Amino acid sequence: MVSPLRIAVTDPIITGFAGHLRLTAREHEWRFAADSSPREVLDGADVVVCSRLTAEDMPDAPSARLIHATGAGIDRIDADAIPADAAVCNTGNHGSAIAEHVVMVAMMLNRRALEADRQMREGTWRTVATAPGTPFHSALRGSTIGILGFGEIGQAVARLVAGLGMRVVATRRRPDQPLPDGVSADRIYAESELASLLAESELASLLAESDVVVVTVPLTSETRGLVGSGAFDAMRPEAILINVARGPVVDEDALFEALSAGRIAGAGIDVWWGAPSGTTAPESVSRFAALENTVLTPHFSGHAREVFEQRAADIARNIDLLDQGLPLERRVR
Secondary structure, three states, X not given: OOOOOEEEEOOHXXXXXXXXXXXXXXXXXXXXXXXXOXXXXXXXXXXXXXXXXXXXXXXXXXXXXXXXXXXXXXXXXXXXXXXXXXXXXXXXXXXXXXXXXXXXXXXXXXXOHHHHHHHHHOOOOOOOOOXXXXXXXXOOOOOEEXXXXXXXXXXXXXXXXXXXOOEEEEEEOOOOOOOXXXXXXXXXXXXXXXXXXXXXXXXXXXXXXXXXXXXXXXXXXXXXXXXXXXXXXXXXXOOEEEEOOOHHHEOHHHHHHHHHOOOOOEEEEOOOOOOOEOOEOOHHHHXXXXXXOEEEOOOOOOOOHHHHHHHHHHXXXXXXXXXXXXXXXXXXX
């Protein structure tokens, strides 16, 4: 009989869903980092389930055949630290949860929810009926949402906002590739074309026509700083930006200047520049916290329980495929 696989889990969040992970076709040997040091857990492992992985974590003779990221991003997995013949897979399932977050933040900013909440708590009843000069809301119906990156998250946003009557424009690496069922866009731009326009500080049509701009592109050398001063020049003063990708895709100083100067109306920031220290926010948070036209969240837009249950199921399914010698799903290397 073939020996069970040795599976090491170092991600503390997915460890909380161990019961879902263990729902494999047959039993395996599971080791969790909470029980010992990561290096000890990884020694002799056939499968490594992690959110990050460095050379310091790996044993002297790594044996892993599969490195399974617990999220979509693999930027925190050191490719040089893992065996050359090991497969690398990621997980998704966070699109719907993040799409709900995007709509929530767009509504909060358009309806000045934080400002109204603060005024109510202070005892002030301020509406267009009681205080002349109070701005009217901007309805999402009939407005345009521009999605930078039309992968799982971007497509989930498009599905959700279609029901709100929003017009969708997006960027995609292969704009002519067919879209999944239930996903549509009024126009799709090539990502390389958009990057070129921004690099030359020309007016990017997508940004100019968008009332809400959502950033969902992965962080790469090409997308780092993609949304900078040129992008904010292209956006209208009434437009808002929502970043659910990675902090460095947006130029921090350019965004702060655009918000402070009123070049754009607001921003929802779920991803940041710099990592948090325990429960202490990165330094970048404090400067944006001083602005009233922002909604700030701690990179939790995809943290729905259902997301992690589905991710654990994906990982368990890939373990079964590896065990049976079948092609893996969501393989990225």
